Amino acid sequence: MSLAAHDAGAPAFDVARVREDFPILHREVHGKPLVYFDTAASAQRPLAVIEAVSDFYRHHNANIHRGVHTLSQEATDAYEGARDRIAAFINAPSRDELVFTRGTTESINLVAQAYLRPRVGPGDQVLVSQMEHHSNIVPWQMLCRQTGAELKVIPFDDDGVLDMAAFRALLSERVKLVGIVMVSNALGTVNPVAEICREAAALDIPVLVDGAQAMPHQAVDVQALGCSFFCFSGHKMYGPTGIGGLWAPLSLLEAMEPYQGGGEMIRRVSFETTEFNDPPGKFEAGTPNIAGAVGLGAAVDYLQGLGMDAIGAYEAGLLAAGTERLLQVEGLRIVGTAPHKAGVISFTLEGIHPHDIGTIIDHHGVAIRTGHHCAMPAIARFGLPATARASLGLYNTVEEFGVLADALEQTRAMFA
Ligand code: PLP
Numbered sequence: 001m002s003l004a005a006h007d008a009g010a011p012a013f014d015v016a017r018v019r020e021d022f023p024i025l026h027r028e029v030h031g032k033p034l035v036y037f038d039t040a041a042s043a044q045r046p047l048a049v050i051e052a053v054s055d056f057y058r059h060h061n062a063n064i065h066r067g068v069h070t071l072s073q074e075a076t077d078a079y080e081g082a083r084d085r086i087a088a089f090i091n092a093p094s095r096d097e098l099v100f101t102r103g104t105t106e107s108i109n110l111v112a113q114a115y116l117r118p119r120v121g122p123g124d125q126v127l128v129s130q131m132e133h134h135s136n137i138v139p140w141q142m143l144c145r146q147t148g149a150e151l152k153v154i155p156f157d158d159d160g161v162l163d164m165a166a167f168r169a170l171l172s173e174r175v176k177l178v179g180i181v182m183v184s185n186a187l188g189t190v191n192p193v194a195e196i197c198r199e200a201a202a203l204d205i206p207v208l209v210d211g212a213q214a215m216p217h218q219a220v221d222v223q224a225l226g227c228s229f230f231c232f233s234g235h236k237m238y239g240p241t242g243i244g245g246l247w248a249p250l251s252l253l254e255a256m257e258p259y260q261g262g263g264e265m266i267r268r269v270s271f272e273t274t275e276f277n278d279p280p281g282k283f284e285a286g287t288p289n290i291a292g293a294v295g296l297g298a299a300v301d302y303l304q305g306l307g308m309d310a311i312g313a314y315e316a317g318l319l320a321a322g323t324e325r326l327l328q329v330e331g332l333r334i335v336g337t338a339p340h341k342a343g344v345i346s347f348t349l350e351g352i353h354p355h356d357i358g359t360i361i362d363h364h365g366v367a368i369r370t371g372h373h374c375a376m377p378a379i380a381r382f383g384l385p386a387t388a389r390a391s392l393g394l395y396n397t398v399e400e401f402g403v404l405a406d407a408l409e410q411t412r413a414m415f416a
Contacts, residue, residue, distance in 0.1 A: 013306065013314040019395050021046040021302075032365030035400045040185045040213060040344055040391030041369050043238045045299075052298035053240060056291045064290055065264060065281075079290050082297030083280070089300045090230065091221040092247050099253070099280040100288055103244030104212040105135040107231035108179070110246055110283060111208055112139040114259040115229075120176045122148030127170055128179040129154040129162055131187055131378040136179045136210045149176070156381065160187035160336040167196065171203055178207045182214035186375035186389070187336025188319075188344030190214075197226035206252075212236050216393065217315055217342040219308035222247050234292060238393075239299035243292030246283070253279035260285040311394050315343065318392055322401035326390070329408045335379075335387050346373070346387040349408060352415050354388040360414065364407035 019025050022044050027034050036044060056078060062071035064079050080095075087098040101107045116126070126140045130153050137151075144151050152175070154167045171178075178200050182193050197207045206228035214220055215237040222230045229252075233244040248256075258265050258276055262285035268275040276282050303311065323345055326332055331350030349357055358370035369389045372379045379387060390404060 013310040013394075015314065015395065015397055018306065019397075021048065022395050023047060023050070025395060029365040029367070030363045032363075035364075035366040035403050037390040037392060037396065037400070037404060038367045038369050039216070039393035039396075040236070040373075040389065042235045042241065043216060043393050044395065045238055045240070045295075046302050048302045049239055049295045049298045053291050053295040056294045061291070063287055075290055078294045078297075079288070082293040082300075085297045085300050086245060086293075087247075089220075089304065090232075090247055091223050093223065094250055096279055097247055097250050097253065099246040099248075099283040100293055101231075101244050101246050101283075102242050102289070103233035103235070104133075104210060104231045105139075105233075107229075107244060107246035108135055108208065108210065109139045110259040111177075111229050111231075111248075112143045114256045114283070115206075115248075115252065116177055117143055117147060118257060120147045120149040123174060124149040124176045125152050125172075125174045126150075126177050126179065127152045127154060127167075127175050129181065129191070130156050130381055131160065131162070131184045131189060131375060132179065132181050133185055133210065133212070134374045134376070135212075136181060136208075137377070140177075140179060153377075154180075156189070156378075160184065160189045160338045160378075162189070162191050164192070164195070168199065171199065171205065173203060175200075175203070175205050178205055179210065180207060181210040181212075182220075183217065183342045183344075184336070184375070184378065185213045185344065185391075186373040186378045186387075187338065187346060188341035189336060189338040190340040190342050193227065194225050201226060213343060216303075216311075218312045228252060234296040234299065237296075237299055238302060239296035240289070240292040243289045243296050250279060253283070256283075258282050258285070262286045264288075306394065312342075315392060315394065318396060318398060318401075319343065319345070321398045322390070322392065322396075322404075325398070325401045325405045326408070329405050329412070331412060332408065335382050335384065343393075344389060344391045346389045348384065348387055349412065352411060354386045357388045357408065357411055360411045361404070361407040364403065364410070366404050366407050368404070 060074040062075045064076040087095040155163045200207045208229040209227040211232045215232045230247040235241040265285040333348050335346040354370035371386050
């Protein structure tokens with residue numbers, strides 16, 4: 001397979017050139033060139049992001065909003081400018097609909113507590129899928145404990161494909177929110193999120209989409225999805241850690257109570273009462289991760305420069321070639337074989353514990369993740385406590401899958 005893949009009309013994708021943008025890819029691990037297959041846990045950062053953060057601290061650092069001095073105004077412009085670009089990246093109708101959070105986990109907790117908690121009680125239901133990350137399970141369980149509502153689960157089949165018939169059967173007027181992952185971090189399944197949103201909307205049920213693993217792999221258009229809430233993390237999409245976002249229509253954000261109290265989320269405070277700020281400030285209490293937002297803005301610029309369609313096309317070819325190569329390893333079983341996948345190959349190797357695999361191939365310079373991937377119910381569905389997971393990013397190559405497969409074959413030989 002060629003290393004270059006591109007859509008007609010999209011810019012050509014030159015992976016060798018792209019790799020030059022990532023300084024960390026030039027280091028060695030245990031004397032071997034680093035092969036990084038752990039992007040689903042956290043992506044590596046391009047120089048453009050590293051430099052944007054560094055430039056912010058070197059030249060513009062100050063607290064934002066309300067400052068009259070030059071640095072504060074520059075910092076505010078950088079922070080709010082990043083909001084403009086990230087909102088446009090997901091095709092939000094308004095920049096005011098993008099709330100900066102620490103990431104997907106905080107965004108989901110925010111929706112659970114600020115939106116749903118005052119709107120549910122005993123007898124009501126929250127619907128999530130069996131392949132959710134713990135971040136899209138536990139906040140709803142906590143909410144259910146607080147309110148007496150009930151958590152219901154949409155199952156998936158042996159390939160990791162969501163059971164849409166079961167989803168339809170579970171939909172009722174008792175369901176007050178559906179939480180669904182767009183791309184599963186444990187299985188790689190791409191879910192039919194637009195269809196889910198359409199069917200839930202017919203019953204006026206809001207849908208929260210966990211977009212953590214979708215953002216790095218495909219263009220996201222929140223309007224086309226038709227969701228009520230969209231959550232994502234900067235560090236999964238080549239930006240900094242500790243920054244991410246929640247998108248929701250202004251009408252919903254306006255109707256919601258604040259999540260946390262403190263600075264920036266207020267308009268006026270007295271001991272008698274407090275008047276809250278308008279969204280998005282209403283949900284950004286305290287000094288935010290200013291440099292993180294600036295870095296995430298740079299990550300979005302970087303991704304747009306490469307073109308999300310070009311990235312998606314390249315990665316689809318890489319996933320297919322990587323799957324083919326790994327299946328040549330004797331005793332390797334792929335966990336999650338949905339026809340529509342992105343970014344992730346979870347697998348087991350007969351007779352060898354995933355943690356042993358991960359530790360041994362680290363000595364070949366290969367970084368993969370092993371365990372339950374913070375999606376214990378999804379892995380348990382296959383009767384497994386853990387899998388090994390190779391997750392790819394826009395900088396990986398077919399040759400690196402060869403290195404991974406060779407390392408796995410050598411691991412097998414050690415256990416023979
Ligand atoms: N949802 C999915 C699908 C994920 O893969 C992750 C992280 O692995 C999360 C949510 C949580 O993201 P964060 O830890 O950045 O909040």
